[in-house]
Amino acid sequence: RYAVVESGTASLEDFRKEVDDLQFSIETKKNIMENLRGFPFSRIPQILKGISGLDDKKAQETILESKRNLLRQNEILEVVHIEDGIDQIGGLNELKKWIVERKDNFSKEARDFGIPTPKGMLMLGVQGCGKSLTCKVTANIWNFPLVRLDFINLFRKGRSVEELLKEAIVTIEGFAPVVLWIDEIEKALSQDTKGAEIRRILGWLMTWMQEKNEPVFLVATANKVSLLPPELLRKGRFDEIFFVDLPSKSEREEIFRIHLTKRSRNPEDFNIPKLAEDTENFSGAEIEQLVVDTLITAYSKKSDMSQKILEEVVRRTVPLSVTYEENIKELRIWSRNRARNASGNRRIESFFTK
Structure with a gap:
């Protein structure tokens, strides 16, 4: 169920020469060495032999998928992967530049240079604006496996949640480097929860975040900052706290282009600036749904997707920001001097006070 810990004098360094002899770039070889952790040593020669004839990208993905398959044997952790x-x-x-x-x-070279092992980041902000997607893409950029830890699921196992959490962390550390994703962390660690076990879990998790030595990068997301325990936000827990706001006009243009292209439509066939202008206060997820709804409407009319139909769908759609305006305003006010703006500017809109 868990990572294989082998005793004796063997170590990953024993396979350094075999990796160095492979016909890959220096960066790929470095990534291969990092991702061999967690595999039984007896399997490593077979793994290296299996990737020897592949190109760099395919070799890295093959090792990562083998690692994901081992992690999938754990009933507590959810392995997540997208392309x-x-x-x-x-x-x-x-945020993208930071990642x-x-x-x-x-890497060891980064340690030798004086850079501490990255700890993690907290992304808080408006629902549907890219926090979860960023978690998944971060793992892809770094060529690490991504595992999701669902605290709510831990409470349904009928065992001590504290024990389950510790077991999960031991497993993850055995396979490090790993990106660990805790979604909507405030739901599990809400300061309004008074249970003794929750307090013990929170204390243990805070200590682990502060003192961990293994390369486990924690990515936590939150939608309601008022429910976050203050000790979670203390300096040193995370490398950075990012605020993810509703997209600006230029960002909405980019999002429209992404989702039109993803569905085999040419963005140049649409008036993207006007669509972006008409969707002020829409989230990225809502813009994606606009494109999907337009496709459905066009298909039902036996016609192709068009600017006219897309504008009709926009007009009849009410964004979530209308319903949750107070929550969004609270997030913006809190983040003004406490979080880094993920979009790269210091402007925190307050359109509700207009």
Whole structure:
């Protein structure tokens, strides 16, 4: 069920020469060495032999998929994988730059240079604006497996949640480097929850986040900052806290282009600036749904997707921001001096006060 821990004098360094002899780039060889962790040593020669004739990208993906399959044997963890790259994230330029800059920060060379092992990041903000997608894409950029830990699911196992959490972390550390994703962390660690077990879990998790040495990068997301325990936001828990707001006009244009292209439509056939203008306060997820709804409407009319139909769908759609305006305003006010704007500007809109 869990990572195989083998005793004796064997270590991953024993396979360094075999990896160095492979016909891959230096960067790929480095990534292969990192991702061999967690495999039984007896399997490693077979794995290296299996990738020897592949190109760099396919070799890395083959090892990652083998690693994911081992992690899938754990009933607590959910292995998540998508094919999307960073070009599928519309906007959020500051956040994307931050992720790309840290791609090689888990290496021995980074330690020797003086860079500490990255700990994690917290993304808080409006629903449907790319937090979950960013988690998935981060793992792809870094060529690490992504595992999701669902706290709510832990409570349904009929065992001590504290024990389950510790077992899950031991497993993840055995396979590190790994990106660990905790979605909507406030639901599990709400300060309104008074249970003794929750307090113990929170205390243990905070200590692990502060003191962990293994390259496990924690990505946590949250929608309601008022429910977050204050100790979670203390300096040193995360490398950075990002605020993800509703997309700006230029970001909405980019999001429209992404989703039209994904559905084999040429963005040049549409008036993208006008669509972006008409969808102020729409989230990225809502813009994607607009494109899908337009396809459905066009198909029902036996016609192709058009600007006219898309504008009709926009007019009849009410964005979530209308319903949750107070929650969004609260997020913006809290984030103004406490979080880094994921879009790369310091402007925190407050359109509700207009």
